[in-house]
Amino acid sequence: MDCYATLILLFFGFSFSSCYRFPLRKYYYINTLMTWSDAQHYCREKYTDLATFESVDDFKRLKPDFSYSWAWIGLKDDPKSWKGVMGNDTNSWRWSATSKTSQTGYHNWKGGDPNSGGGKENCVIMGSTRGWHDVSCQSLKSFVCYTATNQNEKTYVFISASKTWHSAQAYCREHYTDLPTIENTKENSDVYSAKPGNAQAWIGLYRVPWTWSDNTQSSFRFWRSGCPDNYLGNQFCVVENSLHEWNDINCPYKFPFICHQVLRLRTMIKMKIQSDADLADPATNIQILKQLGAELTSKGWTDFNLQWKMQPRKQEEKKLGEY
Structure with missing residues (x-):
């Protein structure tokens, strides 16, 4: 029955929809000097997290009485995830062919790299000594492509034309399989052997820097002109000024900060x-x-x-x- x-x-x-953009956040300016990590801890304890911004509309939710020279927000590029390691975080190094982090953790960094020089080195070349170096993705370099066979074997070919990393990726995907993935010493040697010994060539390693403290997957950025620049190689946290322009700066410095509270919806x-x-x-x-x-x-x-x-x-x- x-x-x-x-x-x-x-x-x-909350959800994401075409009519309304969620989550809605309410922002709180905390006029207390703290390091980025201490500010994060405070915001997570008292509110939801350090401030996340997903569009210029979020700036309008800051109260008019907010007045500051610089204040921490929730954007960070944690070097523990990428500096000298492969890592498995959202800002760690990834392989073009899979868009995933390393399966083996193998790497062959040389010369103090990776160091995010100028705050813009997010793609990788192989140099003349088999070593890897992070450089700007907009640099013009030769590159190596690979083709995968049904027997899971790879053949490599050197392309002498100078292209940006993304243009080289597109070329390899059109004519071969992709830029090379290197997960062990043998694969590193095979790629090296495919190119002239003194040539610098793109490989398939890249990363997307900067992540939000609350793990929001948003690519919105509002950098001040010339930023980020990773001045002196130690600027991995972000502050904003009263114009909402962002600047990368040393995480142990002390600034006031902005927290946010997610406003949840209750629907019956x-x-x-x-x-x-x-x-x-x-x-x-x-x-x-x-x-x-x-x-x-x-x-x-x-x-x-x-x-x-x-x-x-x-x-x-x-x-x-x-x-």
Whole structure:
């Protein structure tokens, strides 16, 4: 026999949609001098996190009485994720062919690299000694492409034409497989052997620097002219001025800072469910909520919680009788 129940579904969370941009954030200026790490800890304890900005519209949510020369925001390029290591964080080195971080952790950095010189060295060449060096992706270099066979073997070819890293990537993907992935000493030697010994050549290693403290995946940036520049090689945290222009600076310096609090939405949805199952059974309720959650996730909703309240059975039966 079919069972009917009217459920009041309580939805807590946010999503991304074409009509409204979530999450909405409320910003708080903290006029206390702290290092970037201490400011992050404070914001996570008192609010949600150090400030994340995803568009210029977010700047409008700062109160008019905000007044500061420089203040920390939540953007950082943690050198522990990329300096002399391969790492597995969002700002770590990745291979062009997979867009993923290294599987083996193998690397062959030379000459003090990588050092993010000038704050703009996010692509990698192989030099004359088999060693790797980070350089600007806009530099013009020759490069090596590879072709993968069905037997999982790779053949390498040297291209003498000078191109930027992204142009070299596009060329390799059009004519071969990709720029080379190097996960061990043998592959490093094979790529080296494919090029003239003194040539500098692009390989498939790159990274996307800077990550938000709350792990928001946003590429929005509002750098001050000439920034980031990683002056003296130690500027891995970001401050903004009263014009909302950003500058990279040493993380141990002390500045006031901006926190944000995510404003969550509470939505109530009334739905009628027909089922052979006992809808009053807690296990059935949990299963239905899981199915609803999976459906919402597939539609692009994120970071939400679902709860419901079931209307009393007598009240529901009375309403059904009225029809």
